[in-house]
Amino acid sequence: MARSRSMTEFARKVYALVRRIPRGRVATYGSLASQIPPPGGVDPFGYERVRARWVGDAMAHCPEDVPWHRVVNSQGRISTRPGFNPALQRHLLQLEGVVFTEDGGVDLERFAWSPATRR
């Protein structure tokens, strides 16, 4: 049925959004999710958290040209995944001027981006 196609659509939107994140800025899974309407149309149970998870799923298969390193979790920290060194992501962000605090996270107040945000 169109379910898997819907998810593909969802993933496309995720990539499109992530491509819009400017250098030196980050976006959280949840904020990205909130920008994309749920596949089914309505959002009866507050699917924001759920969709945030879908964003994570989509990012797991993202195309090469997507700046995946600019996506962090709701705490401004790098989400871990098996076989991947978070130091790389942190490094890429630092090269763009993103500052990490003592506790290893990004200050979202300063670096978080959303479509509504202006550089």
Added chain:
DNA sequence: GGCATGACAAAGG
């Protein structure tokens, strides 16, 4: 169709 797993998030200890 059941069961485990996951680049999430919020809440509680």
Added chain:
DNA sequence: CCCTTTGCCATGC
């Protein structure tokens, strides 16, 4: 701040 649990849903075997 770290760790665990709970909610939710797509995916793969």
